[in-house]
Amino acid sequence: MSIFDLIFNKITYDIGIDLGTSAIKVALKGKGIVYNEPSVVAIKNRTKQILAVGLEARQMIGRTPSGIIAVRPLRDGVISDFDSTEAMLRYFINKVNHEYSQSIKIPRPRVVIGIPSSITEVECKAVIDAATSAGARKVFIIEEPMAAAIGSDLPIEDASGSMVIDIGGGTTDIAIISLGGIVIDNTMKIAGDEMDQEIVNYARHKYNILIGEKMAEDIKIAIGSAYTLKKEQDMNMRGRDLISGLPKNVKITSIEIREALHKVLNRISDSAREAIEKSPPELLSDLVERGVTIAGGGALLAGIDKYFQEKLHLPIQIAEDPVNAVARGTEKLLESIQLLEKVQLSIEDLI
Numbered sequence: 001m002s003i004f005d006l007i008f009n010k011i012t013y014d015i016g017i018d019l020g021t022s023a024i025k026v027a028l029k030g031k032g033i034v035y036n037e038p039s040v041v042a043i044k045n046r047t048k049q050i051l052a053v054g055l056e057a058r059q060m061i062g063r064t065p066s067g068i069i070a071v072r073p074l075r076d077g078v079i080s081d082f083d084s085t086e087a088m089l090r091y092f093i094n095k096v097n098h099e100y101s102q103s104i105k106i107p108r109p110r111v112v113i114g115i116p117s118s119i120t121e122v123e124c125k126a127v128i129d130a131a132t133s134a135g136a137r138k139v140f141i142i143e144e145p146m147a148a149a150i151g152s153d154l155p156i157e158d159a160s161g162s163m164v165i166d167i168g169g170g171t172t173d174i175a176i177i178s179l180g181g182i183v184i185d186n187t188m189k190i191a192g193d194e195m196d197q198e199i200v201n202y203a204r205h206k207y208n209i210l211i212g213e214k215m216a217e218d219i220k221i222a223i224g225s226a227y228t229l230k231k232e233q234d235m236n237m238r239g240r241d242l243i244s245g246l247p248k249n250v251k252i253t254s255i256e257i258r259e260a261l262h263k264v265l266n267r268i269s270d271s272a273r274e275a276i277e278k279s280p281p282e283l284l285s286d287l288v289e290r291g292v293t294i295a296g297g298g299a300l301l302a303g304i305d306k307y308f309q310e311k312l313h314l315p316i317q318i319a320e321d322p323v324n325a326v327a328r329g330t331e332k333l334l335e336s337i338q339l340l341e342k343v344q345l346s347i348e349d350l351i
Helices: 003-011 082-100 121-133 144-151 192-207 213-223 254-278 281-290 304-312 322-335 337-343
Strands: 015-019 023-028 032-038 041-044 050-053 068-071 110-115 138-143 162-167 172-178 181-185 234-241 247-253 292-295 316-318
Touching (some): 015 082, 023 322, 032 082, 041 082, 082 121, 110 121, 110 144, 121 138, 138 322, 138 337, 144 172, 144 181, 162 254, 162 281, 192 213, 192 234, 213 234, 213 247, 213 254, 247 254, 254 304, 292 322, 304 316
Parallel strands (some): 110 138, 162 292, 292 316
Antiparallel strands (some): 015 023, 023 032, 041 050, 234 247
């Protein structure tokens, strides 16, 4: 470690960030996850002035006047709006400094950011540039399945195979890891957002009712499932009748939502099967013994472990605190700079 880094360690914080499509999670070295807020930014249309970030901005979705828009700066795990992403990162870096400073600290941290493993050179550079512009003095990029594996306490440095399926909002990262590197990567831009959209489509086609993304997500969280439930559930679905244009309330069941999610889940399981088929026999034998770890928000879908066990014929376990697995992994890497330097992703790796 250089003298420069030793000095900065005394006057700034190190931060780990899970830069997700639907949520941004911020971990502070030695303190764990300190923020978990939606990846949403509210801006003025004409001046591009930032009005709100995170929870406050999410509450504005669908409720803003014509001069204000609430945007999600990331789509499918990559930056779609650079300025909004920079503003969001700056907001959280400054918020950490303001709320957790017990002495004189300056907002120039080292930042570890988890991103999808399918990211391109241009997209990777955009993430680094956004974090640097937001105030980071040094940016480390780590692939999300690697961070999820570390956050789930998998032995990634061993000469044996570990498999992770990280189902986020914009991407599902599927990886088989051994000796500190990703041996097989089968990332796809199909995840939680597509599940929500399938629920929207189901409501439109079956009930002629238009519901919003937030309503679809609430339904998925409340009664969504990947496998038959012991006791099926139902809830009220509120939206606009496409025929009359008036508000409409319909009771929908967990059986119907499972039917709506079937297409997305099948595509994820097919991609996981492809990754397994590509793996060397030695690693495959490890997976038969060790199984597959499910992380990300999608891991909370009821019965998803039974679903994948039936589809992949391997033992399945849900990561401890799956939603925060990537963020926890970034924090652990901040505690072990040697491991961080070993597993970080450089732009040269993408060329």
